[in-house]
Amino acid sequence: MKKNVIISTEFITLGQLLKEENVVSSGGQAKWYLKENTVMVNSEPDDRRGRKLYDGDNVEVPNSGMFFIRKK
Template identity: 45%
Template sequence: MLEISIRENDEFIKLGQAMKKAGLVDSGVDAKMVILDGQVTVNGQTELQRGKKLHDGDVFSYNGETVKVVK
């Protein structure tokens, strides 16, 4: 499982940004397309919002990769 961190001054990171930061997609447009296509899960649930706020401890998965968000 990969881990990405939220910036120290932030309480959350948006799903599309988190996917880019984890290296799972190359751009926000790519993130938007796979999210809208129902290919991404957040905490075990299919997520269709690119702007979904992820907080410390949230886990998202795409294309066989699982990523945990840490503070």
């Protein structure tokens, strides 16, 4: 599934994205999830929940789909 994620701030963190898209329910779960699953940010693996995602970034989450970050 491909989905646009519209942000109104300069960036969103990877952990916030996972929470907003209901992949996880808390920051602690996001940390665990990223250690156990390979999440791709702009076609490169990343396991930092604090990773800043900006307009134009693409995130692929296993079993959840691909998310395109777009600024409002």
